[in-house]
Amino acid sequence: MxxxxxxxxxxxxxxxxxxxxxxxxxxxxxxxxxxxxxxxxxxxxxxxxxxxxxxxxxxxxxxxxxxxxxxxxxxxxxxxxxxxxxxxxxxxxxxxxxxxxxxxxxxxxxxxxxxxxxxxxxxxxxxxxxxxxxxxxxxxxxxxxxxxxxxxxxxxxxxxxxxxxxxxxxxxxxxxxxxxxxxxxxxxxxxxxxxxxxxxxxxxxxxxxxxxxxxxHLAELTVVQAEKSQVRDVFGFVRLKEGVYSTAQIDAGWKMPLWQDFLDWFKSDEEAAPYRHLTWDQELEEASKLEENGPSSDVRL
Incomplete structure (x- = not known):
C-alpha cells in the first residue's frame, strides 16, 4: 500500500x-x-x-x-x-x-x-x-x-x-x-x-x-442552491414583516405572481445586491408549468 x-x-x-x-x-x-x-x-x-x-x-x-x-x-x-x-x-x-x-x-x-x-x-x-x-x-x-x-x-x-x-x-x-x-x-x-x-x-x-x-462535484450546485434559498428567505422575511403574504404562501411552491414580486425586489433592493450573480430561469419555467396546472394561490393579504 x-x-x-x-x-x-x-x-x-x-x-x-x-x-x-x-x-x-x-x-x-x-x-x-x-x-x-x-x-x-x-x-x-x-x-x-x-x-x-x-x-x-x-x-x-x-x-x-x-x-x-x-x-x-x-x-x-x-x-x-x-x-x-x-x-x-x-x-x-x-x-x-x-x-x-x-x-x-x-x-x-x-x-x-x-x-x-x-x-x-x-x-x-x-x-x-x-x-x-x-x-x-x-x-x-x-x-x-x-x-x-x-x-x-x-x-x-x-x-x-x-x-x-x-x-x-x-x-x-x-x-x-x-x-x-x-x-x-x-x-x-x-x-x-x-x-x-x-x-x-x-x-x-x-x-x-x-x-x-x-x-x-456538488460544491458549486450546493452553494448556488444555498444562496438561492438564502436570498428567498431574505425576501420572505421582508414581505412577512410587511404583512404582504402569509407564512403558508411563502413556504409553498411559488407561482408567477409571487415570483414576479420577488424578481422586482431582487433587481432593485440593496439586500439582494450580493446575490445578483444568480439566475432564475429554471425556477421560472417550473413556476410557469405550475401556473398552467391550476389557479394561483399567491393571493395578497
Whole structure:
C-alpha cells in the first residue's frame, strides 16, 4: 500500500472534472470556498440530501472557537488501535519508502496547503488519542492560513490552540496525554466521522451547528442552491414583516405572481445586491408549468 496515492484518489473521485492537486486531490476553486463561508448548515445540507447524500452531516463535537465558521478542502486520515506488526510495517514503510519524518499525524500535517482541513478518524479515542496539540496546530495555522481540523478523537493543549485565531478545531474531547498506541492505515482515503463520510478533496463546512462534508462535484450546485434559498428567505422575511403574504404562501411552491414580486425586489433592493450573480430561469419555467396546472394561490393579504 501507499500513503496519499494519486491513482487511488483519482479513482475514488471520478465525478470531479476540475482542477486537481499533484496528489490527485480535487481542488475546488477559492471562489466557491469563499461563497460557502457565507451560508448556513441547513442551506448546505438541503441540496446534498435531495441528491441522495444523506450521510454527510455530524454535529456531536466540541469546538475551540465555537463562534467561527470553518471551510476548506479535506485531507483525510484513518487511525486504528496499535497492532505491533502492522504498526512497525507501516511506520517503517513511510520512513524508508516515502521519506516521511516523525509520527503518522505529522505526515498528514506536513502535506497541508492553503485552505486545507485535516479530517481524522481517531475512532473516538481521547486518552492517548490527542491528534494535535499546540505545536501541530501552529503548523496547521502556518500551512493552511484559515483552515483547521475535524477530529473524531482528542486534542491536547487546548489553551494554546485557543490562542491561534486564524484556524478552528472540532474535536470529541481533550486530554493531557500525548498521542500513542495508534496506527495510520490510510491517508487521503474514505474516512468515517461519526455518522458521516468524507473523501479527500471534499469541502468541509464546519459551524457551531455541526460539520457537513460536501462532495467536490456538488460544491458549486450546493452553494448556488444555498444562496438561492438564502436570498428567498431574505425576501420572505421582508414581505412577512410587511404583512404582504402569509407564512403558508411563502413556504409553498411559488407561482408567477409571487415570483414576479420577488424578481422586482431582487433587481432593485440593496439586500439582494450580493446575490445578483444568480439566475432564475429554471425556477421560472417550473413556476410557469405550475401556473398552467391550476389557479394561483399567491393571493395578497
Amino acid at each position: 501507499k500513503f496519499d496515492n494519486p491513482e487511488d484518489i483519482i479513482q475514488l473521485t471520478p465525478l470531479w472534472q476540475g482542477e486537481r492537486f499533484p496528489n490527485g486531490r480535487p481542488k475546488v476553486s477559492e471562489n466557491i470556498l469563499e461563497r460557502l463561508r457565507k451560508i448556513t448548515v441547513e442551506e448546505a445540507w438541503g441540496p446534498l440530501w435531495n441528491k441522495g447524500y444523506t450521510y454527510q452531516f455530524e454535529g456531536d463535537f466540541k469546538i475551540v472557537h465555537p463562534d467561527k465558521v470553518m471551510v476548506g478542502r479535506a485531507v483525510t486520515a484513518v487511525m486504528v488501535p496499535k497492532r505491533p506488526d502492522l504498526h512497525e510495517t507501516l511506520l517503517n514503510y513511510g520512513h524508508e519508502q516515502e521519506n516521511r519524518k516523525g509520527f503518522f499525524n505529522q505526515w498528514v500535517i506536513d502535506s497541508l496547503q492553503e485552505d486545507d482541513l485535516v479530517v481524522v478518524d481517531m475512532f473516538d479515542k481521547i486518552f492517548q488519542g490527542t491528534y494535535v496539540g499546540g505545536n501541530l496546530s501552529t503548523a496547521i495555522s502556518t500551512r493552511t492560513k484559515r483552515g483547521g481540523a475535524v477530529i473524531w478523537g482528542g486534542i491536547r493543549d487546548n489553551q494554546q490552540i485557543a490562542e491561534i485565531e486564524n484556524i478552528n478545531v472540532f474535536y470529541r474531547g481533550s486530554d493531557p496525554t500525548g498521542i500513542a498506541d495508534v496506527t495510520m492505515v490510510g491517508m487521503n482515503v474514505p474516512t468515517r466521522i461519526g455518522r458521516a463520510v468524507c473523501l479527500p478533496g471534499d469541502i468541509v463546512y464546519a459551524s457551531p451547528a455541526g460539520v457537513i462534508f460536501i462532495p467536490p
